[in-house]
Amino acid sequence: MIVQANRLDHVEEYYFSTKLKEVRALEESGKPIINLGVGSPDLPPPPQVMTALQQALLNPVAHQYQPYRGTTDFRQAIAEFYQNFYGVKLNSETEILPLMGSKEGITHISMAFLNEGDEVLIPNPGYPTYAAVSKLVGASAVLYDLSEKNGWLPNLEELEKKDLSRVKLMWVNYPHMPTGAAGKEDLFRELKAFGKKHHILIVNDNPYSFILNEEPESILKHSEGMEGVLELNSLSKSFNMSGWRIGMLCGSEKNINSVLKVKTNMDSGMFFPLQAGAAMALRLPREWFKEQNKVYLQRKEELVKLANALGCHYTEDQTGMFLWCRVPVGTTSEAFVDHLLKQYHIFAAPGFIFGSQGEGYIRFSLCASEENIIKARKRLTA
Known part of the structure; x- marks a missing residue:
């Protein structure tokens, strides 16, 4: 047996x-x-995206292995998207990593940064995969409670009272699933300061920022460098492309390279036409x-x-x-x-x-x- x-x-x-x-x-x-x-x-999905996908099928390199970091054009489209919609300037060569869906990124990030016995701060309520993946890599999930009374936002003053010495990573997810609480600039500033103080990597999972939300925000904005933060994003919700499995991870070159070590041992690059279609989607107007x-x-x-x-x-x-x-x-x-x-x-x-x-x-x-x-x-x- x-x-x-x-x-x-x-x-x-x-x-x-x-x-x-x-x-x-x-x-x-x-x-x-x-x-x-x-x-x-x-x-x-947008019709322009479907056209770009179909045309890319005829490209001579369409059916070959693709770069682990994604195509140059797709990464550049991500950089343009972040600049145009979030006001965040990213280096497309070093600060962006395309993913086969942002759910994959949760696993890759956890494997890249967590050792057995490390603790992870996880929102309650929140996406169940955060806790599941933490357990899979041998880390301990430490829940931090969100409540309707507090607008479903983390109470950082209460967290400060806890022993955070073993906490390595904190998952946040704004706009929040399942409650719909929107992430504001002040919240992200406070989270970055909290992470810096306690040497905790803050990871924002950000796939919902354009759905019924007038003020899309990124945790990467207004940061003095991105060493202590990462952001996951996805085309699944905003562009109706969930079955395409396309996401992205953005952050400092150092942190991206750590995740890349994991990713290059897990897949052999994303199908070229998918990247071409995704690049078209990210360049659509508001x-x-x-x-x-x-x-x-x-x-x-x-x-x-x-x-x-x-x-x-x-x-x-x-x-x-x-x-x-x-x-x-x-x-x-x-x-x-x-x-x-x-x-x-x-x-x-x-x-x-x-x-x-x-x-x-x-x-x-x-x-x-x-x-x-x-x-x-x-x-x-x-």
């Missing part, structure tokens, strides 16, 4: 991997499930986001009506592609989600999967048509 590695003893299969099997089984049995749970954009956000805003207005009909509470200032709601008193997030699924054939994400601070909340996704959201609400009174 072959025994699995000890590192898997405290790592569970991703919630959506298992729950969606149940959803598919219900669909196969004839139940018309409306999926409001997963943040996988249903809108198409009108792309404005038009897309009109669609998301209409969907959000309908989701708000659904939340009201369910007796859920939500805050008005949320950004991103989700609506984060407190479930009615007297139930749990899991029970509420199961009730919606079995009674009305509506699937949403229970807050507990994002951490203990997510208990009592539910997350609805904007990645469903306005028609389906309206249909979901009508089922409540059918």
Whole structure:
């Protein structure tokens, strides 16, 4: 009998991997499930991106191995994107590393900087992969609580009271998933000062900054150098390219090179046409986001009506592609989600999967048509 590695003893299969099997089984049995749970954009990528992808297929080098650092043009497009939309100047040769999706970057960063026994500060609630990957590399996940009362922002004064001597890395994610809290310039300044004081690498996971957000920010802005910070970004949400698996990591040359040591042993470069399409996407004007956000805003207005009909509470200032709601008193997030699924054939994400601070909340996704959201609400009174 072959025994699995000890590192898997405290790592569970991703919630959506298992729950969606149940959803598919219900669909196969004839139940018309409306999926409001997963943040996988249903809108198409920009047409210019599809054209660039198709044209790149005919390039003589299209089907060869590509550079580990990505093509020169793709890295330059990332640099232009950061300059135009965040006001951040990056050296495309040394401070940018394309990734096969930013989720890959979470693993690469953890492997590059964490030793067994190191501690990692992880938001609660937050993206479950941060904790899972920390455990996989032998580090200890130390949760820091976020609360609705504090606007879902980290309480750095409380963190200062803890023993931080073993903390090597801190994950932050603004705009925040799942709560929709927006990251502001003051927050990033305070985080960078906190990291510098305690010798902690601050990593901002930033894939949602253009979804229903008027003021996109980067933690790399207004920094006296980038030695203590890294930022992950992605084309999955902003450009409806989640299946393409394209992301990026930006930071100092030293930190990028550390991650590159891991990455070069994990893959052999990204498919050339994908990089060509991604470069086209990053060079699109702001009108792309404005038009897309009109669609998301209409969907959000309908989701708000659904939340009201369910007796859920939500805050008005949320950004991103989700609506984060407190479930009615007297139930749990899991029970509420199961009730919606079995009674009305509506699937949403229970807050507990994002951490203990997510208990009592539910997350609805904007990645469903306005028609389906309206249909979901009508089922409540059918």
